[in-house]
């Protein structure tokens with residue numbers, strides 16, 4: 393089985409050096425995601441020959457970032473247009489049976505026929521098997537692409553997720569709660585080529601951990617075969633410390649602890665950013681002023697890809713990604729009691745922070761780590 397893969401349009405627009413690098417990463421990701429016997433690249437397209445025992449390849453390829461679309465194809469050599477017509481008849485006569493169809497032809501190279509000739513002649517050859525031709529609204533589209541002395545036949549085009557290949561953008565630390573939003577934020581960074589390293593503060597024991605792992609397994613399917621690393625910190629130890637400070641400040645303080653731990657982890661792992669699932673004004677800890685106080689003094693860029701999304705949009709994406717069904721099982725953690733103030737004061741938070749003296753390195757040393 394041969395698949396023709398069309399990389400995201402964005403890749404073709406890069407400078408030759410970046411393009412080569414992006415295509416190289418994409419090829420490696422494809423090799424790590426499906427069982428490939430042979431892979432080659434020509435004229436901006438990637439071709440793979442799959443080992444026959446790879447089942448579910450359509451679902452797998454449709455989750456590799458950097459791919460715009462793909463088609464299972466049959467490649468043949470030809471001497472003249474009659475060869476092409478005969479081959480098309482063999483391949484497609486069953487497929488157009490009882491259906492209204494259209495032939496779409498493309499041609500690259502020099503030949504003594506045009507793509508219109510191919511459309512006309514292949515159309516005429518298939519017509520007797522079909523229910524008729526309709527170029528505007530066909531039930532089946534038959535594609536014939538002539539490239540120099542080869543011809544490609546296909547009738548299916550599957551969508552890829554577009555974006556850029558995972559790995560081209562370096563690593564980001566994702567503050568990963570297990571709720572609906574942070575898995576979506578992780579997916580969006582992966583879509584732009586980042587490798588996520590997950591940092592979770594466990595606030596709900598084994599149930600919390602189980603949900604986090606289930607979600608990571610779903611995200612793994614989108615990772616282009618990259619290993620995903622996760623760190624699970626004992627969040628309960630932090631909650632105990634927070635009981636010393638004013639109730640209304642606790643949520644923002646907890647977030648500061650998470651950001652600061654993420655900063656340490658970024659240094660340790662060579663990541664260049666921190667990613668969160670925050671969306672402006674979604675809850676009281678995500679007001680603009682609270683985001684300002686939360687990230688004050690953090691020296692890494694903080695990516696919040698969901699900042700302008702409303703909850704419904706985020707939920708729709710979570711369903712598409714596949715994490716929603718696990719996220720909704722996460723219980724609300726009310727252990728840090730009362731809601732955050734909508735407007736915490738930076739000076740107050742900084743002086744309270746001194747009181748609680750947290751050893752961030754120790755939090756990481758004691759974290760449970762695993763790789764998926």
Ligand SMILES: Nc1ncnc2c1ncn2[C@@H]1O[C@H](COP(=O)(O)OP(=O)(O)OP(=O)(O)O)[C@@H](O)[C@H]1O
Nearest residue numbers: 567568569571572573574591592593668669670677
């Ligand atoms: N226990 C946690 N461990 C790691 N990061 C967390 C944790 N809780 C929250 N975060 C980070 O802070 C962001 C905002 O969390 P918050 O609980 O305020 O909002 P949320 O809308 O419920 O987010 P989510 O749906 O991701 O849980 C999360 O998206 C995540 O990036």
